[in-house]
Amino acid sequence: MNDTIEKTDQNIFHTYGRYPIVLSRGKGVQVWDDKGRQYLDFLSGIAVCNLGHCHAGVAKAVQSQVDRLVHVSNLFYTQPQAELAALLTRHSFADKVFFCNSGAEANEAALKLARKCAYAHSNGKRFEIVTMESSFHGRTLATLTATGQDKFHKGFDPLLAGFTYVPFNDIQALEHAITDKTCAVMLEPIQGEGGVNVPADDYLKQVRQLCDREGLLLIFDEVQVGMGRTGKMFAYEHYGVAPDIMTLAKALAGGLPAGAMLATDNVAQSFTPGTHASTFGGNPVVMAAAVAVLKELVNSDVLHNCARMGSYFREKLVDLKEAYPDIIADVRGKGLIIGMELSIDGKQIVQECLARGIIINCTLDRVLRFVPPLIVTGSDIDTCIEVLHTIFAEIQKGK
């Protein structure tokens, strides 16, 4: 038995179903295990390593910050935090940023801000938040409650009060769910964990109009689809709308743990000193990494590559769907978040891919999810398609 696997299984909570592979090195779209075997990583640490593994600019920024200042409290100012906040507000709808360490924390902050803001404006009468079925917002108790999937709720009752769920991409259902207690609507512009669900082109605009009419805050969770994943810096840019509050994490700092909650000035002023805080939020090393990530997304052609490779990849996956109509039910996505819905169990395909050196994953048992680094090349995609083709052909033959 491998020593790392043995120590892990003996000493770490068994909250993850892990593959028996120890990954020890990464560069670009590739990772290597401890035996030197190479894999093409079409999962990117679940949409985290958007610039690829060990991006030179990010590594350099981290190395030089580690030698200068690793941590001080948020009772003081630090330059990397200021620089990242300025970049994020310059390149988004937002005026203010709160830094934390993960997606769940960013969403927790967003939920608290929405309630705090509504409390002031409604004398505590409005506190309910409407979220979407099939959504995923995190594992803390509030974000778990916001997550519209029963399987994650099981065993954690009683959940937080004041949440209702409606089907995604159904404006009428949302309209019906709003009461005089509702204060906000929270959704992922494109659902990730819930099966890569892309809304109709006008849905988010309708949600925005509804929120404006009813005086509700609109929260976009861009933890998975932000930071260039869809071919634009933020997914909301595709739909001609902006939220009042947005959350980011995952790819924000190129693989270091970072989260951010962004809002307009109007909303942000509800968070006064002492209402929210984080010891590590805005840590200088993490911020330096995130500044390097953001500059790269703004100044290089990564976003363009993402859009171009996303179209190419989807086309090739649609070709596969036409070749294997009994196995593949749908292909959907935007940029480089792509889902392939199967009519068979997806976990077996993930295993087969892994055995052939390709890392992908599967959500909702039947949706293969492809989220490669945004620097992926046509030839990487061709390799992945070839592997899928071989696997599907074998399954077809055995049917």
Ligand SMILES: Cc1ncc(COP(=O)(O)O)c(C=O)c1O
């Ligand atoms: C849309 C979305 N929100 C929130 C989260 C939670 O992020 P974290 O695991 O960093 O807490 C995730 C994680 O998959 C996510 O996809």
